[in-house]
Amino acid sequence: MPVTMTMDELATAADVDLGASEWIDVTQDLVDRFADATDDHQWIHVDPERAADGMFGGTIAHGFWTLAMLPSLLGGLMTVPDAAMGINYGLDRVRLPAPVPVGSRVRAVGRLDHTEPKAGGLLVHVDVTIEIEDSDRPALVGRFLSVRV
Numbered sequence: 001m002p003v004t005m006t007m008d009e010l011a012t013a014a015d016v017d018l019g020a021s022e023w024i025d026v027t028q029d030l031v032d033r034f035a036d037a038t039d040d041h042q043w044i045h046v047d048p049e050r051a052a053d054g055m056f057g058g059t060i061a062h063g064f065w066t067l068a069m070l071p072s073l074l075g076g077l078m079t080v081p082d083a084a085m086g087i088n089y090g091l092d093r094v095r096l097p098a099p100v101p102v103g104s105r106v107r108a109v110g111r112l113d114h115t116e117p118k119a120g121g122l123l124v125h126v127d128v129t130i131e132i133e134d135s136d137r138p139a140l141v142g143r144f145l146s147v148r149v
Helices: 007-012 028-038 048-052 063-068 070-075
Strands: 014-020 086-095 105-118 121-132 140-148
Touching: 007 105, 007 121, 028 063, 063 070, 063 140, 070 105, 070 121, 070 140, 105 140
Parallel strands: none
Antiparallel strands: 014 105, 086 140, 105 121, 121 140
């Protein structure tokens, strides 16, 4: 269940546990479509037969696929009903510590660190981890920045 805040509540929010998103399945079709969209067809992502003999034992999602899933995954953690829109502003300290195997599941875990006034709205700083089910290492750690207006 997402955390719901008004813009006024968000303006003073700090150190708020946002919980975890739903798990999503990482399928070969998702990875292939991302490869098509980005023109990154490296065999470790799109060739299951060759990748089976590679260092990961199968195909893996692109690191930037994991990054691109942040807005969707974080959308399930927090809602601000009176905000007109949210705009992706950037990322801080992003690392991709572990590959995401095709066939695995991932989810986001977030904590709203703080907000500050920005561009007629609020710059929201969310610390995020993308977890891989049954893995000790996360797929992604970093800070996601968005502006809510």
